[in-house]
Each structure stands twice: as C-alpha cells, then as structure tokens.
Amino acid sequence: FLHKLVLGIETSCDDTAAAVVDETGNVLGEAIHSQTEVHLKTGGIVPPVAQQLHRENIQRIVQEAVSASKVSPSELSAIATTIKPGLALSLGVGLSFSLQLVHQLKKPFIPIHHMEAHALTIRLLNKVEFPFLVLLISGGHCLLALVRGVSDFLLLGKSLDIAPGDMLDKVARRLSLIKHPECSTMSGGKAIEHLAKQGNKLHFDIKPPMQRAKNSKNCDFSFSGLQHVIDKIIMQKEKEEGIQKGQILSSAAHIAAAVQHTIACHIAKRTHRAILFCKQRHLLSQSNAVLVVSGGVASNLYIRKALEIVTNATQCTLLCPPPRLCTDNGIMIA
Ligand code: KG4
Ligand code: ZN
Secondary structure, X not given: OOOOEEEEEEOXXXXXXXXXXXXXXXXEEEEEEXXXXXXXXXXXXXXXXXXXXXXXXXXXXXXXXXXXXXXXXHHOOEEEEEEEOOOHHHHXXXXXXXXXXXXXXXXXXXXXXXXXXXXXXXHHOOOOOOOEEEEEEOOOOXXXXXXXXOOEEEEEEEEOOOOHHHHHHXXXXXXXXXXXXXXXXXXXXXXXXXXXXXXXXXXXXOOOOOOOHHXXXXXXXXXXXXXXXXXXXXXXXXXXXXXXXXXXXXXXXXXXXXXXXXHHHHHHHHHHHHHHHHHXXXXXXXXXXXXXXXXXXXXXXXXXXXHHHHHXXXXXXXXXXXXXXXXXXXXXXX
16 A cells, blocks of 8 residues: 555544545545434533444444445554543543554554644645644634644633533524524524524624723633623513513524624634734744634634634635534544
C-alpha cells in the first residue's frame, strides 16, 4: 500500500461515527449514527441512554465504514479514537471498543482530543498554514483559540456558562418547536434559524450579553443570561396570548429572530476582539490571517454572515468546513 490508512472512531456525545482516511486526507469510507431524534423526545441528552445507543450501534458503524473503504481490517495502519472531552459514559463505549480492536488486530492506538480534531478538520480541504484562528460553536462547545500547530493551541476565550447550541436547543424546547409543523424533525438551532426567517429580529429590545466594561476585556462568551431574558419574554407572551405552556406562540418567529440576532452579534464581537488581539501581538498575519469556524452552530447562515462582516473588516479569510465535517464525525478523528 502506498498510503497509510487510519480508522477513526468518535463517540464523545450523541453521534456514533467512524471513518477510514488515508494519509493524504482521502476519505475512503465513513458511517454515522445520530441519536438526535431520541434525545429530541426526552428534551436533552440522558447520558445512560446515549451510552446504550452507542453500544447498540458501534460495531455496525465501524463495520460499515471499513467495508465502504474496501480496506481489510488487517491493512489498517492505526486506530484513532476520541478520548476527551465529552460525556464519560459515551466516550467509554468508543474507547473500550477501539481498545478491543487494537488488541485483536495488533495495531497502534492514537488517542484524539475531540476539540483539536474539530479545529484541524479544515486542513483536509484547504491548505491552511499555521497559525490560524478557530471558533468552535456547537451544542457542547464554545471556544476561540489560536492554532499554532497540530497540538499547539492558545485558548483565547470560552463560554463562562453554556454553549450557544445548548442555548438554542433550550429556547427551541421552551417554544415547543418540536410541535411546529415545519420544524418537528430539526435540531433546536436549525428550527430557530428556519423560524427566524419569518420573524422581525428587532421586535423585542434585547441587550447583547457581557456589555459591562469588566467583561469586555477578554474573548469569553456567555449565553445563559440571554437565555433567562428569553425565558421571561416567552412567559410574558404566553400570558398575553392566553396560551398554555407547550403550545406554539404566535410571536415564536420574532423570538427566534431576536435570539439568533443577539447571539450572532455576541459571537461576532468576541471574535472581532480575538482577531484584533492576535494582530496587535503579531500572533496572526496582518494581511492574510484565516478564521476557521466549525461546530453545529457554524452551519447557521445568519451567524456566518455576521462573522463575514468581521473578517471583511479585518482583512481575514473566513473558512467553514461543510456541515457534515462541522458536526461530530469520524473523519475528523481519523
Ligand atoms: O457539532 P454538533 O453536531 O454537536 C455538538 O454539540 O458537539 O452541534 C449540535 C448543535 C445543536 O445544539 C444544534 O441545535 C446546533 O448545533 N445547530 C444549529 C444549526 N444546526 C445545528 N444551530 C444554529 N443554526 C443551525 N442551523
Ligand atoms: Zn464536537
């Protein structure tokens, strides 16, 4: 064989995923099983349920990825698996399955940091030179980091409370969007994006998070304060419209548009600050710096537009992996 072949396995949260990738970045086979539908019904991830679903699916998913690649298991060069961070019960399933396979096939094991994998995925598609800036925004992640090398990261900011996707999921759940005929199969974030198109983002006067001076001097994020503000608005509207908790508000689209707009502004401002900081300190190139945005929330086109305004104003290039590589997957691990 000309190329080394790596099997990647991911089970850190609610996706059971595997892929076989060669050393030049060709994806030879991939498979994924998403648990989203089950977790939508329970209104959030219940770790033992996630663990059980990973157990039920991991063998099949790995087998599918390997057979799709037409590589026989003995030809693999190594097995790479997410070891952290994530839900302990979920991570454990992938890890024990991989270690068994490693033992059985007598292959080297490569432990993978889930966030590093997200941050580096763009290099499968574009020749991005180090250093570059990365913004990871999903249901479980929220961070801004300078990527100086394959395992050399400078953390510039993180969420002080919950991640933006988690916040969008909570608002969507509070709005009962799962009962909305147009959004019943969508994740919370996607449902908010869909509904926001029909709403007026300025219908409510909502202050962006972290406006006080003491908070503005770093690149951290916060979303839970905003979530409480939205909760209050929803409660108020339920009273006004005389509807029960669990029914769809007639102002749901305005609320969706306002939430999306407010988090887009917040994310864009913090990212702007990180770019200016890095340029001032000569940590990033003045003229051709790159911002990579990844994670489930990065598929939101309104948030991407807000980030585009920031990168255009600072002479940066904005790169987003396609959605299937933005969310959790086996390819990024391999
Ligand atoms: O990366 P991901 O699949 O899983 C992790 O959290 O690691 O991201 C899922 C998150 C969910 O919170 C979901 O609501 C959000 O990404 N999401 C979106 C959109 N699509 C998914 N948020 C905003 N707009 C979207 N279009
Ligand atoms: Zn992830």
